[in-house]
Amino acid sequence: MRSCSWIQGPFGKLVAERKKPVGLQASGSSLMLARRRGHVPDGLEVISPPRTLANKEKPRERTVTEKKSLLQQRRESLGVCFTDKEQSARVLNDVPSAEAFIQSAPVTVVGFLQDLKSLEAEAFSDVAQKLKRLSFAVTYNTTVWEKFNISRSTITLFKEFDEGRADYAFEEGHLKPNVTKIIHFLRHNELRLVTEYNPTYAGQIFGSGVPTQLLLLVSKTSKEYQPLFDKFKGVAPEFLGKVIFVLVNTDKKENRRVTTFFKVKEPDLPAICLFHVETNAAKAMKVSEISPGVIRRFYTDFIGGIEEFLQDGPSRDLKLQPWETFGNPMIAPGSGKIRDFGGHR
Known part of the structure; x- marks a missing residue:
C-alpha cells in the first residue's frame, strides 16, 4: 500500500506519496516553489495537483466583435x-x-x-x-x-x-x-378599414399616428345598422391615412362614455362624429344616410375649423361651421390631451 499525504502549497494542496528512490519526479513552477520552501520533504513524490478552480487556466475573454x-x-x-x-x-x-x-x-x-x-x-x-x-x-x-x-x-x-x-x-x-x-x-x-371600438383596440386607434377619427355611433341590433355600416366602410378607402373609421356599438354599456363625450343622446342616434387628437376638437352629426359626399363635406368643414384654430392659436375659441349638427363643437377642457374618448387616459 502506498503512503500518501496532503501538503499545503502556495497554490493549493499537493498530493504526495512516499517512494524510493528519494527525490521529486515532477516539474512545474508550483512544484519547484513548494520544494524550495520546504513544503515537500525528502522521500515524497508529488503525484498530481488536485483539479480545483484555483489551478485551472482561465479562458481568454472574447472581444465584443467575436x-x-x-x-x-x-x-x-x-x-x-x-x-x-x-x-x-x-x-x-x-x-x-x-x-x-x-x-x-x-x-x-x-x-x-x-x-x-x-x-x-x-x-x-x-x-x-x-x-x-x-x-x-x-x-x-x-x-x-x-x-x-x-x-x-x-x-x-x-x-x-x-x-x-x-x-x-x-x-x-x-x-x-x-x-x-x-x-x-x-x-x-x-388597422381594418373600420375598427370596432373597445378597450382592446383603443390604444391601437390612438397610437396609429392618424390625427382624425370618424366614428359611426349606431346600435348593431337596429335595422339601420347594416346599410349604414356598408356605406360607411365603402367610403373608408378614400380617407386612408388621413382618417381612422371607427364603429361604436351603442348597445354596449361600456360605450356610453363615448356617446357622453360627443354629447349624443338616444334620440340623436345613429350619428357620425369627428374627433381630432391634437386639439381634442369634436363634432357630431345625426345621420339617416351615409354617402361619400356627406362624409367629405362633414370632414372638410371640420378640418377647416381646426386649421383656423391652429393658425390663430389656442387663445381663440374653436368655431366650426354649424351644418346639421347638434351639441357644441368644442375643445375638450384640461391642459392634457384626451387620449381616448371612451374615458381611458
Whole structure:
C-alpha cells in the first residue's frame, strides 16, 4: 500500500506519496516553489495537483466583435435573421415557410430584400425594433418573390381582413429609406378599414399616428345598422391615412362614455362624429344616410375649423361651421390631451 499525504502549497494542496528512490519526479513552477520552501520533504513524490478552480487556466475573454460574430452564426444556423439590436425577423427560405409565417397571425410583415447589408435592410431592422407588437420576417429567395408578385425591394404587410395586403416599395437610389414614413404606412394599414371600438383596440386607434377619427355611433341590433355600416366602410378607402373609421356599438354599456363625450343622446342616434387628437376638437352629426359626399363635406368643414384654430392659436375659441349638427363643437377642457374618448387616459 502506498503512503500518501496532503501538503499545503502556495497554490493549493499537493498530493504526495512516499517512494524510493528519494527525490521529486515532477516539474512545474508550483512544484519547484513548494520544494524550495520546504513544503515537500525528502522521500515524497508529488503525484498530481488536485483539479480545483484555483489551478485551472482561465479562458481568454472574447472581444465584443467575436461575441457578436458567434451569436450571429448561431442565430443564422437556427434560421433567424438578427441585427445588433434585440428585435429579430425570421428568414423565409422557401414558399411553404413564407405561407406558414403569413398565416401565423392576423397581421404579419415581410421584407422582400435583395441584400442583408443594404440600406433597405437597415431601415427594415429599425422598423422592426420600433414596432415590436408586429411579427416580422425577411426573405431573399427569388421563388418567394415570384410567388407574391414582388419585383423590387418591398415591405409587405399581410392581413387576414379587408384587401389582404399592402405593399411599400422602396424607392430606387442610394439614400437610406425614411423609417418614419414606413412606420406610418404600417400603422395605417394594420388597422381594418373600420375598427370596432373597445378597450382592446383603443390604444391601437390612438397610437396609429392618424390625427382624425370618424366614428359611426349606431346600435348593431337596429335595422339601420347594416346599410349604414356598408356605406360607411365603402367610403373608408378614400380617407386612408388621413382618417381612422371607427364603429361604436351603442348597445354596449361600456360605450356610453363615448356617446357622453360627443354629447349624443338616444334620440340623436345613429350619428357620425369627428374627433381630432391634437386639439381634442369634436363634432357630431345625426345621420339617416351615409354617402361619400356627406362624409367629405362633414370632414372638410371640420378640418377647416381646426386649421383656423391652429393658425390663430389656442387663445381663440374653436368655431366650426354649424351644418346639421347638434351639441357644441368644442375643445375638450384640461391642459392634457384626451387620449381616448371612451374615458381611458
